[in-house]
Amino acid sequence: xxxxxETTVNGKVYKxxxxxxxxxxxxxxDELKIKSVHRGCEEGECGACTVLLNGKPVCSCLVxxxxxxxxxxxxxxxxxxxxxxxxxxLAFVENDAIQCGYCTPGVxxxxxxxxxxxxxxTDEEIRKGIEGNLCRxxxxxxxVKAIKAAKESRDSGNWW
Amino acid sequence: MGKREKRLVSGKGWYVDDxxxxxxxxxxxxxxxxxxxxxxxxxxxxxxxxxxILTVIxxxxxxxxxxxxPATADFGALGWHWRIPKVYPLAVDKVTxxxxxxxxxxxxxxxxxxxxxxLLDIKYEPLPPVTDAIEAMRADSPLVHEEWGDNIQIHLExxxxxxxxxxxxxxxxxxxxxxxxxxxxxxxxxxxxxAWYDESTETLNMWCSTQVPFLLQQCVSQxxxxxxxxxxxxxxxxxxAFGNKDSSYWKDPVVGxxxxxTERPVKWFESKREFLVTGPHQRDVIWDGEVAVxxxxxxxxxxxxxxxxxxxxxxxxxPAAASLVAACCSVPNAYHLEGxxxxxxxxxxxxxxxxxxxxFGKDKGLKFMxxxxxxxxxxxxxxxxxxxxxNFIQPYEFPYKQIQGYMYDSGNYPAVxxxxxxxxxxxxxxxxxxxxRKQGKYIGIGVAFVVEPAGxxxxxxxxxxxxxxxxxxxxxxxxxxxxxRTELGQGAEATNxxxxxxxxxxxxxxxxxxxxTSDMIGIGSISxxxxxxxxxxxxxxxxxxxAKVVKVASALLKEEPExxxxxxxxxxxxxxxxxxxxxxxxxxxxxxxxxPRGLPKDIxxxxxxxxxxxxxxxxxxxxxNPTSTYTTFCAGADIVIVEVDVATGVTRILEYVHVHDxxxxxxxxxxxxxxxxxxxxxxxxxxxxxxxxTKSGELLSNSYADFVMPTxxxxxxxxxxxxxxxxxxxxxxxKGMGEAxxxxxxxxxxxxxEDALSPFNVRVPESPAxxxxxxxxxxxxxxx
Numbered sequence: 026x027x028x029x030x031e032t033t034v035n036g037k038v039y040k041x042x043x044x045x046x047x048x049x050x051x052x053x054x055d056e057l058k059i060k061s062v063h064r065g066c067e068e069g070e071c072g073a074c075t076v077l078l079n080g081k082p083v084c085s086c087l088v089x090x091x092x093x094x095x096x097x098x099x100x101x102x103x104x105x106x107x108x109x110x111x112x113x114x115l116a117f118v119e120n121d122a123i124q125c126g127y128c129t130p131g132v133x134x135x136x137x138x139x140x141x142x143x144x145x146x147t148d149e150e151i152r153k154g155i156e157g158n159l160c161r162x163x164x165x166x167x168x169v170k171a172i173k174a175a176k177e178s179r180d181s182g183n184w185w
Numbered sequence: 186m187g188k189r190e191k192r193l194v195s196g197k198g199w200y201v202d203d204x205x206x207x208x209x210x211x212x213x214x215x216x217x218x219x220x221x222x223x224x225x226x227x228x229x230x231x232x233x234x235x236x237x238i239l240t241v242i243x244x245x246x247x248x249x250x251x252x253x254x255p256a257t258a259d260f261g262a263l264g265w266h267w268r269i270p271k272v273y274p275l276a277v278d279k280v281t282x283x284x285x286x287x288x289x290x291x292x293x294x295x296x297x298x299x300x301x302x303x304l305l306d307i308k309y310e311p312l313p314p315v316t317d318a319i320e321a322m323r324a325d326s327p328l329v330h331e332e333w334g335d336n337i338q339i340h341l342e343x344x345x346x347x348x349x350x351x352x353x354x355x356x357x358x359x360x361x362x363x364x365x366x367x368x369x370x371x372x373x374x375x376x377x378x379x380a381w382y383d384e385s386t387e388t389l390n391m392w393c394s395t396q397v398p399f400l401l402q403q404c405v406s407q408x409x410x411x412x413x414x415x416x417x418x419x420x421x422x423x424x425x426a427f428g429n430k431d432s433s434y435w436k437d438p439v440v441g442x443x444x445x446x447t448e449r450p451v452k453w454f455e456s457k458r459e460f461l462v463t464g465p466h467q468r469d470v471i472w473d474g475e476v477a478v479x480x481x482x483x484x485x486x487x488x489x490x491x492x493x494x495x496x497x498x499x500x501x502x503x504p505a506a507a508s509l510v511a512a513c514c515s516v517p518n519a520y521h522l523e524g525x526x527x528x529x530x531x532x533x534x535x536x537x538x539x540x541x542x543x544x545f546g547k548d549k550g551l552k553f554m555x556x557x558x559x560x561x562x563x564x565x566x567x568x569x570x571x572x573x574x575x576n577f578i579q580p581y582e583f584p585y586k587q588i589q590g591y592m593y594d595s596g597n598y599p600a601v602x603x604x605x606x607x608x609x610x611x612x613x614x615x616x617x618x619x620x621x622r623k624q625g626k627y628i629g630i631g632v633a634f635v636v637e638p639a640g641x642x643x644x645x646x647x648x649x650x651x652x653x654x655x656x657x658x659x660x661x662x663x664x665x666x667x668x669x670r671t672e673l674g675q676g677a678e679a680t681n682x683x684x685x686x687x688x689x690x691x692x693x694x695x696x697x698x699x700x701x702t703s704d705m706i707g708i709g710s711i712s713x714x715x716x717x718x719x720x721x722x723x724x725x726x727x728x729x730x731x732a733k734v735v736k737v738a739s740a741l742l743k744e745e746p747e748x749x750x751x752x753x754x755x756x757x758x759x760x761x762x763x764x765x766x767x768x769x770x771x772x773x774x775x776x777x778x779x780x781p782r783g784l785p786k787d788i789x790x791x792x793x794x795x796x797x798x799x800x801x802x803x804x805x806x807x808x809x810n811p812t813s814t815y816t817t818f819c820a821g822a823d824i825v826i827v828e829v830d831v832a833t834g835v836t837r838i839l840e841y842v843h844v845h846d847x848x849x850x851x852x853x854x855x856x857x858x859x860x861x862x863x864x865x866x867x868x869x870x871x872x873x874x875x876x877x878x879t880k881s882g883e884l885l886s887n888s889y890a891d892f893v894m895p896t897x898x899x900x901x902x903x904x905x906x907x908x909x910x911x912x913x914x915x916x917x918x919x920k921g922m923g924e925a926x927x928x929x930x931x932x933x934x935x936x937x938x939e940d941a942l943s944p945f946n947v948r949v950p951e952s953p954a955x956x957x958x959x960x961x962x963x964x965x966x967x968x969x
Contacts, residue, residue: 123194127425168897
């Protein structure tokens, strides 16, 4: 069964008719060709498909088509400005926080939410903030370091 | 800098699931719900009538179309008990593990394939399964492979040095037993591939998430009866591998077959459940033995029995039957040992196939040894670090021939451990430990030391020393690097580029690392061999190319070769600043200006490969010492402080220190990343990860919710230190690394828990040390 939906993804409005049983993950990847959203466990455990839905991080594998109608979605592609990397992304590159890269876009979206919603935080709070994103490569140390570096960017006004 | 990383962070990755072709179909492997059953019949007619279903392939059909899976290793040639089963990617008349594929559905959409599963009418006759290695060794056990007559795939006996002499000389003999339960790597990206049989070139093109495209090509070629030159494997970005994407590609040939039969490109991207249920599993070992020690703590000899549960088998659907050999041979670790005897069994059960996971097998012997050191430390009342210092091979003894025949290249073990002790402030933790015990708080100090054999090159086995690299300069002055070194997130691309850029004096932006394909001969990124074999071949190629560049530049700039240098993509004379050219000018000259006014004749004679160098590389160590099946030996010391809550069984990590000696370091950030990631995987194995099977052979931990990997919150900050003792056996002095941290951290944490619980006299018998088990051990010890 197909249902009509309207959603704004990375600032662009889409009117689609898609299968009701498709997930937001399916729609982003297969219909809109947004490839940063990675298919991980598809059970809401790993966070590789994390996107912002109305500003909040969600596992896009757990959101069904009818729930998408009228929402606003942001993925890492939406953080680029004229093709330029967001300071948060740059912090990940500069701090060796990307190894295989499969979890990275999801972690970025969670970290982006954290940085936009908390003024101050400890290392412990960063770790708690990203605990919904599993990473099997980095042991999280470089990721925590990158988020701290991004916070400095944010505090110095280098942010969007 | 960070070309690849910038691409990945902004969503421009190119993983196997990102590959899409017009008209592409999707396939789904339908797995058996039973661990052991006869297949009575499969009726696919209803599914075939469903719209969107292209075909359904069953095991019975497959036998007609393809060859059985080839073996990855056959040590039968050495006279060892080594059985190779005849198996196909799909079960033919009997299933031997839960999830074993019985059919493949090819459909227009993955959801349509899922819908069709319920339309398959498959009748099974359940057979009694065996899911425990000890039970599988009994005479009355159900048989996994009936034709064998028992469940022993492998039996090895190793006798190194003078075991009897060591036991005669001993002051005391200690009993030791240790068990590691079943785990695996399970990277966030599961396995998958896209296959497209192109009829116009009669070539099967495959894009696979694999560490080993060259080996995968051989397998597909043999199974599908297509000449190797008509099978081409391309490796896209890989979302983690950890050995799980080594030779566990047994489903991939079926995807190729599906493309041939449907005349369509076909994608297979498995679900996480399929990965956990049918993916390669690891560890699951039981050790029992005796240790001969002197009262001063010197370990003289070890006699042990090893039982390794290989699941259904691990020679054709995985590469890890051979890990039994590595497990036995790695026991001596960093220590002087007079004798070692191991009686080792690789047992088959009705569980998922065994494969490679970070550590492969080396980890098992090393952890056994580090558990022995914890025992000796306690029984002889010697501090764990002091005990190791007394047993260490000393820096002046390298290269050191260890009793099993491994030629240790170089090392400074005391320096590595002492740096760790300093960073962890172990002495002050000992004082705190005594004080806290009075308050009912139990902290433990865990030490482990690991010498990681890296860079496998095993005879009678696909995992040989094959490697090839090509470094060439394009007519527009770009340096291209082709190699077998697949990028798994371990920094292959970055370090390849750094080495080449450094040797040739070109900007890193002017170096292009080409995607790895099966065109390059080589075993790929396994066994931490990247910095051993692949980088050696690349560096050797770059150095040969540099010599050629100097020759051409000498002719072009009319300058003596010894005065030519290069930096920042400019080639110049060190004597005359006016004499210089860009790489682009040089390459253009070399490629397109032959003839009398161009290059001199002797240089032109080399024209065919003037700026194009192909190299291979072989370990000088292994040529001289055929028993040394690894080339470099890095070392790591892990020191961890834990607190065990004896009321709840919860273990909390208070401090973690890892000191590593990986020889010459190419990139500190990358080496550190390997350490952090490995340590945390070891923590997961030590505390929470476990593949639990029911008696009937059903995998209970079949999702990330049940197979509990560490989150950021479960993981500690990690203090890292480095010592650099270059390897004399590699081109750059670098050593393979990346496995020691997962090995050392698991052993150190188990040792720390045991130390914390020493007032209760708990011996930790197995891993993971879940909170339930910790409570159980305390209660059992109290009842004794």
